[in-house]
Amino acid sequence: MKNLVIVESPAKAKTIEKFLGKDYTVMSSYGHIRDLAKKEMSIDVEADYEPQYQISDDKRSLVNELQKAVKSAGKVWLASDEDREGEAIAWHLQETLKLDPATTQRIVFNEITKTAILHAIENPRQIDMNLVDAQQARRVLDRLVGYEISPILWSKIKPALSAGRVQSVAVRLIVERENEIKDFVSKPYFRVTAQFRPVDSTKVLHAELGNHFENEKDAEAFLQSLVGSSFKVSRVETKPLHRTPAPPFTTSTLQQEASRKLGFSVARTMQVAQQLYESGYITYMRTDSVNLSDLALGMAKKEIESQYGAEYVKTRRYQTKTKGAQEAHEAIRPTDLTAQTINSESAQRRLYELIWKRTVASQMADAELEKTEMEISIQGSKLTFGCTGEQVKFDGFLKVYMESTDDEEDESRERLLPRLPEGTLLAMERCEASEHWTQHPPRYTEASLVKKLEDLGIGRPSTYAPTISTILKREYIMKEDREGEERKSVALTLQDGKVIREERTERGYAEKGKLFPTDIGCVVNDFLMEHFANIMDYNFTATVERDFDEIADGKKEWRKVIDSFYVPFHKNIRQTQQTSQRTTGSRLLGVDPVSGKNVYAKIGRYGTLVQIGETNTDEKPRFASMKKGLSIETITLEEALSLFALPRTLGQFEEKDVTVSIGKFGPYVRHNGKFYSLGKNDDPYTVTLERSIEIINVKREAEMKKEEMKKVFPHEIGQKDGEAVMSNIGRFGAYLTYKGENFRLDKSLDPLTLTLDEAMKIIDNAGKKKSKKK
């Protein structure tokens, strides 16, 4: 063994090994192998911010293996990605594996082809310490911010909270959007639509008035004024229009489109993309680059030519405009563009097809359209109706793919218009003025939040999904569906010279999977905005990124950059810790009619709660947790008082008290020292004694059944090759045991009546799958 090549990803290692042949062994570092120690700050501020690195727990055995491989290798090639993090990974490898910088080869390639890799091997360099230092600065800054602010939140608001350069700004976006929505005053307006017909034809023309009316009176007056009017086509304008395809997918745009077109969460998209990547169907899925390799461009051209014809080909190179993009990889694309679809489970197939279409469309010709705008004049009025139509002259990339939008009101009312010359007289067939409301700005979805973060240059492709799950886990935000609000709206129709008024009940737009801030999210955000405005600034990341770039260019020293940030920052930390008030988001709801004491809603150590009485008096106040769906801001006095109804004693069963309450794991019934969880549809505030007894009995029966099961299992189905085939019930359901190995049983199969033949079939099939994988 002469050469050892180390890359970041095992899938990449497998591919490269094939290109390099016998003289090379390719191993993977699985990302970073070393990081700041988890406990405490692990940055020696006194010693000029010396970082204390440690091999990550889950990498110890890997590092051992790498060490062994290094010993038997003549030359070591560090081939991690060509960006800040990749350079740091290479450096950490060099340090940890005690490689000699003079003989260690640093190589990079951002296209996994034989040519690119061989070219890289011929052009090795040494590790770029400036780039490594830029990464160290990034790492140290994030640790300082996160580990100094978080403890302040623990002491001033609630334990186990967190703050960080990325997550806190993500929460800020959601809190501020919610505030905008709260301040938004929805106003009604009237939109007038009409249907015309040329007097000597049956063609129909759908048009809309260029103006809206603010109230019903004006709308009605306008409709009245139309009675007896004549209408004609006053202007026709036709102009060419062309549309360009969207660039190939990056992580962020893939997440957005998969959310809009397939309804995937950001995490789901990444999970499915990972599977596609590991099966070799697509290129790497964590990327900020829209660039396609020459190989891919060539494949696309060939594929489009053969499928759609040469006139559909237009080779395009896209430029990445994203702030702070590092472009260590290609855009996300199929590895083989001749495969329009793949034979795989549904989610993988659908995501793959989306990627295929987007990639191919990006290399196709513009769509050529003809847009016609028609204006219809009203005799005796300055107002005009208008309609637009679009005709596709050449479909180009539209043959394959059209990008979606987030706009909920996007009705794409464009249609083909009949050809009518200017001056054509029109008869009005019907006309309606309908009431609508102005819409508040939309709440973020996971995907639109990712887009916003990317626009601000905050976060990286590998962190978008984890960031969202962090702020969900901390309960700063929640993801919810909301029904549209019901509204009464007025519609006025012009019929036989009269205006008919009709009231309709309408539902506004339903919101699905939208992000809402919680009480805690709002209180933490207010606190951070008050005390750490610079970190919360939307430009903070962009500003420090400029410093990191200068470090990478060798123009600045990383420790100095950190020092000029840290000195004022740390002073602010100390001051905030000493002087700021404990923050609970407390709100006075009113007076308890029974005790005459004040009732508050606020944040406590374990979440939001309501409180009767004061905390700074001798007499202890009474507390009760808030139910799901209640918030400090909207809870009423009555709702708050009702929360004190627990625990309730419902009566007796088998001569013992039956009580109901809410515990750590949800609502429960307690009887004779035992606990029984309430069902999903049971409300602890109203549940009856009868229902509680039913719950107790159901659980008792289930437990008895389980006991009986234990007696029956493990069950011997039969013998094969002198070994027993057993069935059993475990934590994850029924399974078979044979020759010391376990095999999952499908839910539809009964582990007791299964025959030996059936069991052996399952075992054989599972065995085949395993050997295939290897």
Next chain:
DNA sequence: CAGTGAGCGAGCTTCCGCTTGACTT
């Protein structure tokens, strides 16, 4: 595994970015 919330004090929590696995029945 079925509270808590005041106060006492121990010991715990926390960042972002790079990569997969997982006692997988």
